[in-house]
Structure formats: structure tokens, C-alpha cells
Amino acid sequence: MAVNDRPRPIVGKVALVTGAARGIGRAIALRLARDGADVCLVDLSAESCEAVRAEVVVFGGRATAVGADVSNRDDVFGAVEHAVRELGGLDIMVNNAGIAMVETIADVRPEAVDRLWQININGVLWGIQAAAAAFIELGRPGKIINASSIAGHDGFPMLGCYSASKFAVRGLTQAAAREFADKQITVNAYCPGVVGTDMWVDIDRRFAELTGAPVGATYDKFVSGIALGRAQTPDDVAGYVSYLAGPDSDYMTGQAGLIDGGLVFR
Known part of the structure; x- marks a missing residue:
């Protein structure tokens, strides 16, 4: 199907x-643009998003980019204000930014945990706050979509603190869904599994350092447990986020859906 022939639900x-x-x-940003949304791209620097912004423009959408550190509450509120100012409003907030940490519970140190919490938990919290405030001020319903993980459903060895951060995202998602329901704001999460990205390259390398396994062995072991027989792609995740962002999920809130090809079952 050509890009211009795709359903454009948003x-x-x-x-x-x-x-x-x-x-x-x-x-996610490219999929939402294909689905018809104008997109505000947020990363540590606006320049790092320039290639993605150019791709969005190819789809005929509008895009703007802004630099922000999601662990900084003022930065996140500033990014939301930028989106409202440059694109005329806000309807969908995707709190996707996060980091991984592979370390044994016995050896983890405060500075590493603090950084993980600041980005994976606080970054989502500030995003929920900023988006909800914008939706309410604009007088419109909204959708908040948070990044959790299969590690937010199961605890995995050497991913204990990472798992804890993603369990926390599920808790924030459930609580925010209840708190903002009367404002017609839905709050859901997506829980990827083994995705072929740079983050998983780093996870695999760190597992190799800690266990002595060959580089690639941990990745292969996880992938071998996936029922659908392959690692997932970023586009697999983006398709589910597209559903959460669109009208077909309007009656869904407080959920953290697994999109992992059949690795963790609930």
C-alpha cells in the first residue's frame, strides 16, 4: 500500500x-506522521532529530524538533509548550525515552540507580504531568502513552533495577488513568520485548561482560524463546503505539500491553 493510500486515523x-x-x-514518530499527525520530536538535542523531521515532511506532515532532557521537569514542560506553540495544540503524548541498565542486584551502586530512576521513572512522570496540564488547558481529550517493557511484567536476572523502573511505569500508568479519566484523558503503556536496536546491542554486550558468554549469545537466547520466531523491529512496536494513539483505543485506559512476539504471556 502506498503511503498516500494508508488509513490516516489521526x-x-x-x-x-x-x-x-x-x-x-x-x-513511532514516523508511524504517527504516516497516520496523519503533526509531530513534535524530542531528544537530547533538536539537531539529533533533524533526519527524522525531514522524513516526516516527506509524508506531508508538519514536524518540529526540540532538545530536552526528560529527567528535567522544566525541560519536559518546555517541550510540551513548544509543541503547542509550533503545531497548534497537543493530542498525543508518547513518553518513549528511556535507558537500560544491566547489573546484578548485589553490585548496583547509587549513582547508576539514580540516573535510571531520573530518566525511566521521573521522565515518564513529568511527561504525564505536562501532557495532562496541556490537555486540560486546551479543553480537549488526550492520550498519554508510556514506554514500559516485558521487564515491567517479569523480573529478569541482571535486569533487576531496570525491571523495577518499568514496573514503576506500569504503576504510574494505572494511577494516572484513574486520576485523569474524568478529563477524558486515557493513559496506557506499551511493553516491547527483544527489539533489534542499539539498546539491545548494549544489553547483550553487558551480559557478555558479566557472564562470560560470547557477544551475541544473550540476544540469541532471548530471541529463541519468542513464539513467533524472530526478534521484533521498531516498526512492530510503532504499530501498537499507533493503535493506542488512534480512535480504536478510546475505551482503553490503564493498560500495559505486551508487544513482544510471544515471550511473556499474561
Whole structure:
């Protein structure tokens, strides 16, 4: 199907995506643009999003980019204000930015945990706050979509603190869904599994350092457990986020859906 022949369920909507310069965030931003949204691309620097912004323009959408550190509340609120000012509003907030950490519970140190919490938990919290405030001020319903993980459903060895951060995202998602329901704001999460991105390259390398396994062995082991027989792509995740961003999910809130090809079952 040609791009111009695709269903465009969110034409006229404005979406903000954090961590949009690469990987899953990039795929989400491009998918939402194909679906008709104007997109505000957020990453540590606006320049890092320039290639993605240019791709969005090819689809006929509008795009703007802004640099922000999601661990900084003022930065996140500033990014939302930028989207409203430059694109005329906000309808969809995708709190995608996050980092991984592979370390044993016995050896993890405060500075590493603090950084993980600041980005993976606080970054989502500030995004929820900023988006909800914007939706309410604009007087319109909205959709908040948060990045959790299969590690937010199961705890994995050497991913204990990362798992804890993603369990926290599920808790924030559920609580925010209840708190903002009367404002017609839905809050859901997506839970990827083994995605072929730079993050998983780093995870695999760190597992090799800790376990002595050959580089690539941990990745292959996880992939071998996927029922559908392959690692997922960023586009697989983006397709599910597209559903959460569109009208077909209007009656869904507080959920954290697994999109992992059949690795963790609930």
C-alpha cells in the first residue's frame, strides 16, 4: 500500500514523542506522521532529530524538533509548550525515552540507580504531568502513552533495577488513568520485548561482560524463546503505539500491553 493510500486515523492531531531521534522513538514518530499527525520530536538535542523531521515532511506532515532532557521537569514542560506553540495544540503524548541498565542486584551502586530512576521513572512522570496540564488547558481529550517493557511484567536476572523502573511505569500508568479519566484523558503503556536496536546491542554486550558468554549469545537466547520466531523491529512496536494513539483505543485506559512476539504471556 502506498503511503498516500494508508488509513490516516489521526489526521489533524498533534503528537509529541520523546527519544525520537532513533530506534523505537523514531519508528513511532514516523508511524504517527504516516497516520496523519503533526509531530513534535524530542531528544537530547533538536539537531539529533533533524533526519527524522525531514522524513516526516516527506509524508506531508508538519514536524518540529526540540532538545530536552526528560529527567528535567522544566525541560519536559518546555517541550510540551513548544509543541503547542509550533503545531497548534497537543493530542498525543508518547513518553518513549528511556535507558537500560544491566547489573546484578548485589553490585548496583547509587549513582547508576539514580540516573535510571531520573530518566525511566521521573521522565515518564513529568511527561504525564505536562501532557495532562496541556490537555486540560486546551479543553480537549488526550492520550498519554508510556514506554514500559516485558521487564515491567517479569523480573529478569541482571535486569533487576531496570525491571523495577518499568514496573514503576506500569504503576504510574494505572494511577494516572484513574486520576485523569474524568478529563477524558486515557493513559496506557506499551511493553516491547527483544527489539533489534542499539539498546539491545548494549544489553547483550553487558551480559557478555558479566557472564562470560560470547557477544551475541544473550540476544540469541532471548530471541529463541519468542513464539513467533524472530526478534521484533521498531516498526512492530510503532504499530501498537499507533493503535493506542488512534480512535480504536478510546475505551482503553490503564493498560500495559505486551508487544513482544510471544515471550511473556499474561
